Amino acid sequence: MNLKPVSYGFLSAYSKYEFDRLSKYVTSIPYKVFHASLDDRQNLYEGPLLNTKAPCYPFVTDLSIACTGEVTLCCLDWDRRFVFGNLNNGKLHDILEKEDVRLVANKLMHGQRTLDICRRCNWVR
Numbered sequence: 001m002n003l004k005p006v007s008y009g010f011l012s013a014y015s016k017y018e019f020d021r022l023s024k025y026v027t028s029i030p031y032k033v034f035h036a037s038l039d040d041r042q043n044l045y046e047g048p049l050l051n052t053k054a055p056c057y058p059f060v061t062d063l064s065i066a067c068t069g070e071v072t073l074c075c076l077d078w079d080r081r082f083v084f085g086n087l088n089n090g091k092l093h094d095i096l097e098k099e100d101v102r103l104v105a106n107k108l109m110h111g112q113r114t115l116d117i118c119r120r121c122n123w124v125r
Helices: 017-025 039-048 092-094 097-111
Strands: 009-013 031-035 070-072 085-087
Touching: 009 017, 031 070, 039 070, 039 085, 085 092, 092 097
Parallel strands: 009 031
Antiparallel strands: 070 085
């Protein structure tokens, strides 16, 4: 995977407390905090299997990192069932260069949705 530097961050805040806390975060990377709510993605894990063949670029366009430092598959994996590493234990570059991450990313970029959650998703990002 040809890694580019992180250029901007979007942080989800699910409460006013979290919005205020995250808004005060100091970092060299520009970011925006937005109010979020857990939508119907919580039902995605048990949703019907779809036949979506469209590519998806979760590790390229909108990398998801949980508040725990876990690098997850995507923002729809709210329950963090597909975690590829943790920033508390390693560097982002090293996590994204792991063979299993590269394999999943390559398949998704070619429209091969092999992970269970991806087989139930019709988002194209």
